[in-house]
Amino acid sequence: MSKIARRQFIQLSAVAAAGYFVSPGREAKAQDLPHVTEDDPTAMAMKYTHDTSTVDPATRAKPDENQNCANCALIQGADGDEWRPCQIFPGKLVNANGWCSVWAPKA
Template sequence: MENKMNRRGFFAAMGKFMGLAAVAPAVLGGVFSNQANAQEKRRSAGPGASAVAGSMVDVNDPIAKAVKYVEDFQKSPASKGNKCATCGFYAKKEMHGATEVGTCTIFAGKLVNANGFCASWNKKA
């Protein structure tokens, strides 16, 4: 009788193990796949993209005010048609919907609008 119980217990345990063995690769594959995707995103961001860049520059930020940063160059007569996308300090990073954004040397760790402009605009070489 005890042998029968042990056998039953053994098969129950094997059933659980086999179930786990069948599920584990799918779960672990998902984890590793997500890690690989995150690494690929970091790589494709390019050398000009900072790992900490993420949030947009606030136009009310003291530095933004000091350099008269605007998110739309057309709202600044001083731009004379120039914008971040043509500035030497700008590096394209990603799209936010239909809006291109990128890093700017002046605003470390932040993103500027490609159509933005500030008084430090410098023609891209």
């Protein structure tokens, strides 16, 4: 076996191994994303919490106990899902019962 043949074998083996672990045609789903944690630097800066009932209404721009991620204009995904994508935390999911200081009412 020559060096070129070995090199090709190694390259093809790497491609085959990658193909084994990556399913062609499989779409990424929102539920595959990690949950944002309350100690995440962005979450801390935005005062994010998983449970809106722990937030002092006086700290909100518009004191309203009904503010939560589920009724925020920035949340994405299907209504009713417990964890959903949010524009503020790309690549992570927020709890629908959560809250952060960027909360904005849905139109």
